[in-house]
Amino acid sequence: MDRRRVVITGLGAVTPVGLTASESWQAVKDGVCGIAPITQFDPTGMKVHLAAEVKGFDPANYMTKPEAKHMGRFTQFAVACAKEALADAAFDPAQADLDRCGVIIASGIGGLSITESEHDRGKEKGWDRVSPFYIPMGICNMAAGQVAILSGFKGMCSCPVTACAGGTNAVGDAFHYIRDGYADAMLCGGTEASVTPLAIGGFTSMKALTQAEDPARASIPFDAERSGFVLGEGAGMLLLEELDHALARGARIYAEVVGYGATCDAYHMTAPRPDGSGGAKAMALALADGGAVPEDVDYINAHGTSTRLNDAGETAAVKTVFGSHAYKLAMSSTKSMTGHMLGAAGAVEAIFTALSLHDGFLPATIHYQTPDPECDLDVVPNEGRSVEIRYAMSNSLGFGGHNGSLLMKKWEA
Missing domain, CATH: 3.40.47.10 (Thiolase/Chalcone synthase)
Structure with a gap:
């Protein structure tokens, strides 16, 4: 089988330094640091006080209130990014063969904050009072499922759960899937929203997180004084297309994925x-x-x-x-x-x-x-x-x- 060429035609991102791919990239070019004191919960009494949180994200900008209510934060991020990537690529699902379009979105932990809150609810009110939406909101693959519902993509829909390698596995697997002839377009990427007491506590107890108090000396890769990572959150989404498919619709191409x-x-x-x-x-x-x-x-x-x-x-x-x-x-x-x-x-x-x-x-x-x-x-x-x-x-x-x-x-x- 001939190997088909695969290109990147759409990008979407929600990160600690920006709410779009272009905003995030400009911040990275400018050397902006997205690390700051934790605001999503009170870390008083904990050893770690810094995280790289997404700032100013409002689900209402991307979905209705009922939709947002039934999506975990990690899924909300993914949906926002998918919408951006499709718009950025000027990709109209109505003009595509949806059986030849798929979704692969990784998440390492999924809806951990939902697990924490529903566990508290169950202990307080009884386990049969846990939300009926707990499971479908919290499972790791739901970001991929919701993006498929949004886009109408009916091909392969999957979720690599490979910890910190998940986002790369998602893009790589999507690349191979298109290259080898199984699809013409794939929305792929990763999403995470785990700045929670349990995650911070778990990573702290295994001595993985830095306990630095200065954001400028917290995440310092390759520096001799590095002392652990800073937990971040966000999502990234790429639209990959087979080259001829992209050229036929006059798509802008960012880069080619080759290996x-x-x-x-x-x-x-x-x-x-x-x-x-x-x-x-x-x-x-x-x-x-x-x-x-x-x-x-x-x-x-x-x-x-x-x-x-x-x-x-x-x-x-x-x-x-x-x-x-x-x-x-x-x-x-x-x-x-x-x-x-x-x-x-x-x-x-x-x-x-x-x-x-x-x-x-x-x-x-x-x-x-x-x-x-x-x-x-x-x-x-x-x-x-x-x-x-x-x-x-x-x-x-x-x-x-x-x-x-x-x-x-x-x-x-």
């Missing part, structure tokens, strides 16, 4: 393999899948969580795959601005990677101060750069050992 690799460390519940070999294999697979060689890659949007193990392991993995070229390419972490959006991270970072290619701009790793000998690559410290690039990669590495890498290419007609 995808997915592996598992098979090593530990939370820690990556110290040598980064699992992540390295995912990157190597993405290169091979895209018919590219290491020297082709100009930029990597790193997983870059600001944890001791991840940043050092990912740096080691890049050196394994790219050899001496690792010191010539740029590798930054936009989590320095957005925090870690878990299942949404890979999708939002795929958007930023596509826009890096489209605009010829490398986003910075902001608030970088103290170099770490174990993380000695060009992390684009503090200031972004206007540089024309041809190939770019986006990495995601999740709890459970899940690794995913996407390879994109600047669109060339």
Whole structure:
């Protein structure tokens, strides 16, 4: 079977630095930090007081009150992003073969806040008084289901639940699904809304979150003083299309997706393999899948969580795959601005990677101060750069050992 070409024609995002893809990208270009004191609950008495929350999101701008009432915040984010991506692509479902259009949207935790509130309700009023909407609102796949209902897309509808790699797996799986002939268009991405007491407490107790009080020294990937990640929330959505399908309707093209690799460390519940070999294999697979060689890659949007193990392991993995070229390419972490959006991270970072290619701009790793000998690559410290690039990669590495890498290419007609 001939491999069909797959392009990105629509983008949508709700992030800690913006309520649209373009607003979020401009903030990233400007080096804006979305980390601030937690407002969604009172963290008094807890060790962690900072998060990267979505600010000013009003569901009424995207849906009716009854619709919003029966959607978790993570689903609301996904619906908002899907509407933006379809509008951005000028994609009219009424003009499409809906059986050839699908949805893949990841979520690592789903409606955790709903579980928390309904658990409280059940304990107080009795378990049979839990909301009948609790299950359909809270399950991880409901964002994908609601987006399919919104768009009318009747093809494959799925939800990768692969922790922090979920958004990347969603985009990669959608890419392969179109490339191999099973669909012509796919809405894909990830969504998360887990800035809750239980999530913050759980991540804190396992010592994954930074306890820094200064937003400028909280999410500091590759910095020697990094002490854990900052929990973020948000969503990212991409509309992928088979090239001829996109060209036939005169679509604008942001970038081409050319390669995808997915592996598992098979090593530990939370820690990556110290040598980064699992992540390295995912990157190597993405290169091979895209018919590219290491020297082709100009930029990597790193997983870059600001944890001791991840940043050092990912740096080691890049050196394994790219050899001496690792010191010539740029590798930054936009989590320095957005925090870690878990299942949404890979999708939002795929958007930023596509826009890096489209605009010829490398986003910075902001608030970088103290170099770490174990993380000695060009992390684009503090200031972004206007540089024309041809190939770019986006990495995601999740709890459970899940690794995913996407390879994109600047669109060339």
